[in-house]
Amino acid sequence: MDLLCLSNLTKEEILTGSFGLEWESLRVHKNGQLALTKHPEIFGDKLKNPMITTDFSESQVEMITPTYETIDEAFDVFAILADIVNTSLRDDEYLWFQSLPCILPYEDKIPIAKYSDEGIESQKYREALARKYGLKKQMISGIHFNFSFSDDVLKKLHRISGSDLSFRMFKDEVYLKISRNYLRYCWMIIYLTGCSVAAHSSFTSQCLDMMDSRDAYGDYYSTKGVSFRNASCGYKNLKDLYPSYASVSEFTRDIQSFIDSGDLSEAKELYTQVRLKPKNPADYLNSLNEGGIEYIEVRTLDINPFYKCGLIKRDMKFLQLFLIYMLVKRESDYPDWQKEAKINEELTAERAYDEDMRLLRDGREVTLQSWAAEIINEMYGMCDVFHIDEYRTLKIMHDRVLNPELTYGKRLLSLIEERGYINTNTILSMANKKSSKDAIRTCDDNMRELYEKCASIVLKSDI
Helix, strand or coil, X not given: CCHHHHCCCCHHHHHCEEEEEEEEEEEECCCCEXXXXXXXXXXXXXXXXXXXXXXXXXXXXXXXXXXXXXXXXHHHHHHHHHHHHHHHCCXXXXXXXXXXXXXXXXXXXXXXXXXXXXXXXXHHHHHHHHXXXXXXXXXXXXXXXXXXXXXXXXXXXXXXXXXXXXXXXHHHHHHHHHHHHHHHHHHHHHHHHCCXXXXXXXXXXXXXXXXXEECCCCCEECCCCCECCCCCCCCXXXXXXXXXXXXXXXXXXXXXXXXXXXXXXCHHHCCCCEEEECCCHHHHHHHHHHHCCCEEXXXXXXXCCCCCCCCCHHHHHHXXXXXXXXXXXXXXXXXXXXXXXXXXXXXXXXXXXXXXXXXXXXXXXXXXXXXXXXXXXXXXXXXXXXXXXXXXXXXXXXXXXXXXXXXHHHHHHXXXXXXXXXXXXXXXXXXXHXXXXXXXXXXXXXXXXXXXXXXXXXXXXXX
């Protein structure tokens, strides 16, 4: 799909789609220790609440928005969900605004999410993951962005392109191309939004050993890495697995082979930066083969501790532009692109602030700054073609590339060096809880109506 073909779309068409967010966050006490209490009763049955549940642990809240046609709508509901959760927790509990964990107890004390008989398979799956990867890695948290274009827009593109493919195959190819290119270039999102630069001494030695400094309290941090959630010590498959993204049938064939060989227990255990999503995720492989790709899930984002919902809207808007650019961007024919992409992903996560670090571009070394600047310049051109007025957003990202001190990772690092990892993040968590209380108290009538609508869905009325 080239820019000439896409230029037949209006700005409104290219920006219209379906957008949703998911956020996992640990519950902690004021001293930075993991809260071992049960999932808050006010949220009801975790299997039946459509927007607030748990992830791996009983101590790990997960917030899930419905899908919306604009970024603004999705983000507004996401922020409201964060406010509702923040203000519904007990007075002595807070959300942990950090992708790497708080102070963890011994592994056998970390509570795996408990379910009724209806959810017993989910519980068994979590218990198997705990045995395979260890419980501490399961406590790594992040934000996922769900994205798709409008089907009407894709049908228009299908007509304009003159493709011989069926609409279903054409739609699959759109999302496959975005996914292939996203895997190649996700290092840039890691750099621009990464914010997991430190860890408490109770975390895994594999991760702690990769950090080069310690704070006054004995906790670890890195002066070079921007996102240890995305580093080689993060929550990754035990083996490097590279399924084909040439077609849905080849992708599902490879996933099934990983299951047959015992490398995966089921399809959802494949941990990649982007995930292809079918209509029925519960029957993942069959649903992909029969109905194709419905949307993609981007899984790169660290929790941003500087805002009450762990994400700033401008970053979400940039990610939307980036995914459009992934469709426009011509693909490299470098044969080992997936292996190189994984190397770049981990180099950026572990050494983005190291001036001697070099990424690999089709087998040749290149600086992060020069490559990222080239990408943003091309995105300026794309926005010109579509008349998308997000130049301010692109300038902010370009500034982060030119000056690492403007990145979230560097901003957090300066606080950790001054106050320590746990102190810094508990202060930020408490401040974000207060921000949520203030937001609910001072919101206008339109926003209050949205708060009340969301609260009626996610909170038990008898609490």
